[in-house]
Amino acid sequence: MFxxxxxxxxxxxxxxxxxxxxSRRLDDGSTTQRQVLYLGEINDSQQAxxxxxxxxxxxxxxxxxELSLFPxxxxxxxxxxxxxxxxxxxMKLRRPRSFGDCWLGCLLWKELExxxxxxxxxxxxxxxVPWDKVIQLLAVNRLxxxxxxxxxxxxxxxxxxxxxLLGWDFAVASKDRLYRCLDRLLxxxxxxxxxxxxxWKTLFDARFDVLLYDLTSTYFEGSxxxxxxxxxxxxxxxxxxxxxxxxxxxxxxxGFPLAYEVLAGNTLDHSTxxxxxxKIEMLYGKARRVWxxxxxxxxxxxxxxxxxxxxxxxxxxxxxxxxxxxxxLRGASWQAVHEGMRVKLLEKEGELYVLAxxxxxxxxxxxxxxxxxxxxVHGLNRIKxxxxxxxxxxxxxxxxxxxxxxxxxxxxxxxxxxEPAEGQAVSRQTFxxxxxxxxxxxxxxxxxxxxxxxxxxxxxxxxxxxxxxxVLWEWYMQLTRVEEAFKTLKSDLAVxxxxxxxxxxxxxxxLVAFLGYCLTVTLxxxxxxxxxxxxxxxxxxxxxxxxxxxxxxxxxxGRELIMPRFTxxxxxxxxxxxxxxxxxxxxxxxxxxxxxxxxxxxxELVL
Numbered sequence: 001m002f003x004x005x006x007x008x009x010x011x012x013x014x015x016x017x018x019x020x021x022x023s024r025r026l027d028d029g030s031t032t033q034r035q036v037l038y039l040g041e042i043n044d045s046q047q048a049x050x051x052x053x054x055x056x057x058x059x060x061x062x063x064x065x066e067l068s069l070f071p072x073x074x075x076x077x078x079x080x081x082x083x084x085x086x087x088x089x090x091m092k093l094r095r096p097r098s099f100g101d102c103w104l105g106c107l108l109w110k111e112l113e114x115x116x117x118x119x120x121x122x123x124x125x126x127x128x129v130p131w132d133k134v135i136q137l138l139a140v141n142r143l144x145x146x147x148x149x150x151x152x153x154x155x156x157x158x159x160x161x162x163x164x165l166l167g168w169d170f171a172v173a174s175k176d177r178l179y180r181c182l183d184r185l186l187x188x189x190x191x192x193x194x195x196x197x198x199x200w201k202t203l204f205d206a207r208f209d210v211l212l213y214d215l216t217s218t219y220f221e222g223s224x225x226x227x228x229x230x231x232x233x234x235x236x237x238x239x240x241x242x243x244x245x246x247x248x249x250x251x252x253x254x255g256f257p258l259a260y261e262v263l264a265g266n267t268l269d270h271s272t273x274x275x276x277x278x279k280i281e282m283l284y285g286k287a288r289r290v291w292x293x294x295x296x297x298x299x300x301x302x303x304x305x306x307x308x309x310x311x312x313x314x315x316x317x318x319x320x321x322x323x324x325x326x327x328x329l330r331g332a333s334w335q336a337v338h339e340g341m342r343v344k345l346l347e348k349e350g351e352l353y354v355l356a357x358x359x360x361x362x363x364x365x366x367x368x369x370x371x372x373x374x375x376x377v378h379g380l381n382r383i384k385x386x387x388x389x390x391x392x393x394x395x396x397x398x399x400x401x402x403x404x405x406x407x408x409x410x411x412x413x414x415x416x417x418x419e420p421a422e423g424q425a426v427s428r429q430t431f432x433x434x435x436x437x438x439x440x441x442x443x444x445x446x447x448x449x450x451x452x453x454x455x456x457x458x459x460x461x462x463x464x465x466x467x468x469x470x471v472l473w474e475w476y477m478q479l480t481r482v483e484e485a486f487k488t489l490k491s492d493l494a495v496x497x498x499x500x501x502x503x504x505x506x507x508x509x510x511l512v513a514f515l516g517y518c519l520t521v522t523l524x525x526x527x528x529x530x531x532x533x534x535x536x537x538x539x540x541x542x543x544x545x546x547x548x549x550x551x552x553x554x555x556x557x558g559r560e561l562i563m564p565r566f567t568x569x570x571x572x573x574x575x576x577x578x579x580x581x582x583x584x585x586x587x588x589x590x591x592x593x594x595x596x597x598x599x600x601x602x603x604e605l606v607l
Contacts, residue, residue, distance in 0.1 A: 003091055004035075016042065016071070020093065020551075037093075037565045039551065042069045042086065053082075056561070059593035067592070072556055084592075086553040086561055093549045098144070099161040099566045100543030100573065103585065105140035106165050108519045112199050114139075121188045127180075129172045134181040135512075137162055137172055142516035144540060146494035149178040161548040164564055164588050182508035189511060190283060193259045196518055197284070200256045204525050208284070210253045210475055212292050212482040213276065215269055216489075218496040218510075219244040227503045231265035236486075237496060245498075247510065248272050250280065251485055253478045255521050259283060260514060262507050270299045277311065288458060290314055292475055303455070307350065310457040314475055317451045322355070323442070325451060329355050337470050345469035354452040354472050362448025369411055369447065373440075376408040376415060380433050392426050394419075414440045452476050488520055489513055492537055531579040539580075542573055546584075554595060563590040 006017040020037035053066040068083040070076050076083050109115060118132035125131055140162065141152045157163070157173035166172055200206040217235055219242035224230035230243040237244075244265035250258045259279060263272065273293070280289075291306075295316035298306075306313050325346065332344040332355070340359040345352060383400055386392065398419060405412040413436075420430035454472050489495045495513040500506045523536040531539075551563040565587055569577065577583065 003088060034568075034570075036567050037549070037551065039563065039565070042071050042088075055589055057589060057591045059591055064589075069561075084559070084561075085556040087556065088553065090554050092552040094552055095158075095550045096547050097159050097161050097549075098544045098546075099164075099548035100546030100569070101144045101540040102140055102160050102162055102165055103546075103566075104523070104540065104543055104582075105143045105519060106136070107582070108143075108522050109136055109139065111203070112196065112518065112522060114195075114515070117192065117195050118188075121191070122184055125184060127177070129168055129177060131181055131184060133166050133168055133172050134177055135185065135515075137166065138178065138181065138512045139515040139519065142493055142512050143519045144544070146492075146513075146516070148499060149182075150175060153178060161564075161566070164548065179505070182505050182512075185508045185511050186504055190259075192511075192515075193257075194283060197256075197258060200522075203522070204254070204256075206252060206254060206256050208252055208256075208258065209288055210290050210292060210478065211258065211280070212251050212253065212479055213248070213273070213297065214294065214479065214482040214486070215246055215248045215263075215267075215272065215297070216486040217244045217246050217265065218490070218498060220506075221497045221499050222501055224501065226501055227506055229262065229264045229503060229506075233264075233266035237490075242497070245506065245510075246272075247486075247489075248276060249482060249485060250276065251482050253475070253481060254525065255481045255485060256525075257485065257514065257517065257521070260510075262510055269297050270302070273298050273302050274305070277306070288312070290454075290456065290475065292479060294479065303453075307455050307457075312454075312456050312458070314452060314454040314472055316476070317353075317453050319446075319450070321451050321453075322446055322449060325353055325355075329353070335469050337473060341473075343469040343473050345472075350455070352454040352456065352468065352472065354454065354469050355449060356452065356473050357449045359448065365447035366444060369443065372408045372411040373414065376404055376411060377433075377435075379404040380415065380417070384428060384431065384433070387426060387428055387431065394422070394424070394426055397426050397431065414443070485517060485521075489517055492520065493517060526580055530581065531576065534576070539576055542576055545570070546573060555592075558595055559592055560595045561590055561592050564588040 004019050004021045006019065008015045008017065017039075019035050019039055021033050022036050023031050023033050025031055053068050055064055056067045057064050066082055068080055070080070070083055070085045072085045072087045072089075074085075076085055115132060115136065118135050119130070122131035122135070127134075137157070138149070138152070141147065141156055141160075144160070145156055147156060153173050153175040157170065162173075163169055171177070197206075197208070217233065217237060219235060219237055219239040220227070220230055221242070224243045227243075227245075229245050231245075232240070232243055233246070234240075235242070235244055246263040246265060246267045248261045248263060250260070252258065259276075261272075261276065261279065273291075277291075290312035292314045293316075295318060298313065298315055303313065303315070325348075328348060329344060329346050332346055334342045334344050334357075336342050341356070343354055343356045345354055347353075380401070383392075383397065383404075401417060401419070405417075408415075416434040416436060418430070418432045418434075420426050424430050452472060456468075493513045493516045495510060498506055498509060500509055520536045523539065527534050527536065527539065546566055546569055548564060548566040551565055553561040553563070555561055566584065569584070
């Protein structure tokens, strides 16, 4: 990198503009140059009316002042007040740090008015740094580069521009302050959910008539002795060896979260729905809502209570319900949803049943069944052929058959195996297999099909009666939104594993991840309108390349001028900003201080 001067004559006066430029080597061996930083104009010896002043914060005196900057190769006019000369040849660029992703995170934070919300909730609490700034730091870190509070304190804060964006120095990222902030968050969780719901209504005209409900788990590292909710249970992460907690989440069809709850790690799915129905009614009141769930969440008793309370639901059903309703569904007519997908509707005993059939899924399941059946039949035939050639004990026969049946799974039920009784010799007469053709044909015919069960206590829901089956199927497909939310929480926001050893800090850690997800879904909604081909993670990684550096310019009077400047966005970043309708903020104000004669610290590496 090097310093470049641009000269321009304007209105009869000479002006010089300065910028930092880098050279890049191209594949063909040639070089090209790109402007990295624009420093602006530094006064020459011009008339007083043409001189520019700059507001600079004097760190030694603790106040701002107006200064006129002159290059050291020009004499400072005797009539210039508050003028200093800077030694451009000794310019240094220090402390490179990420700016673009942090700035976008803070912009989303303000768009959701979370700064105002947390200032109202935590503004009265005593502390050297406002607690709303600390929670903003935690949430933006979770969005941009998730890690532990210790990693934020030790590494990330110094490698980011959060000090400039928050207007606070390293005190906002002290380790004790980060943990003490976690201790203050949980009492405001429900009010936070209500606040976010109102903001999404205002920003995106969000609707909350279809709610998607599901559960996931997140595991711990450590003994968890002081966490009563940490229990062994069914792990969605494949970590049954670790204790865990269960997270129940409700989101809308667009992915906006309404509420969540942290439950004990051994909580059963079907025991959670009743409490969550009460929670949503307490937070948002009674309304026309349809709850969309997987089949393992509600019990028959819960669905009965929902019908009695006139609460709408849409839930998947076990495969056996398809056989039970086959006769009733046979007379209904098919409706095409899209190519290869069709549905039909049945009204029975106040409920709606939707039979969905996918041609692609039918072919896939047929092929899987036939492949397993072929492997099972060939294995049984090998056993039968070996009986006449060598002596086989009954125990050996049963073990070999058991292995084949386990590998075949449910397909094994279509082959009846007659095994020799205890004490009976193994022969082709005592060992025989029979293929259940009728059951096989029924299973083949039902492949690619499943039944949805719904209760809609409103005559005008959906609007058109002949569109109910396609609409209900589309609602059920929206369950991918809540699965996407869990994927974002676990992958992009790194909610797992949990290292905290106090229960209230575990729940506060999950609340911070929830805030990070709220920022993510807000960005995703903006991208869906203006740049649907991009994901929030791609945008953050691209904008992270916009860096901030401190330009250090020594002055002839022994002081040092520090100008924090973010780099010029490249073409890809300019396109993203243009699509989102965003403009980078003004450059931060410079500072001046006594020259630092010591070596540069680790956070002020020279480029």
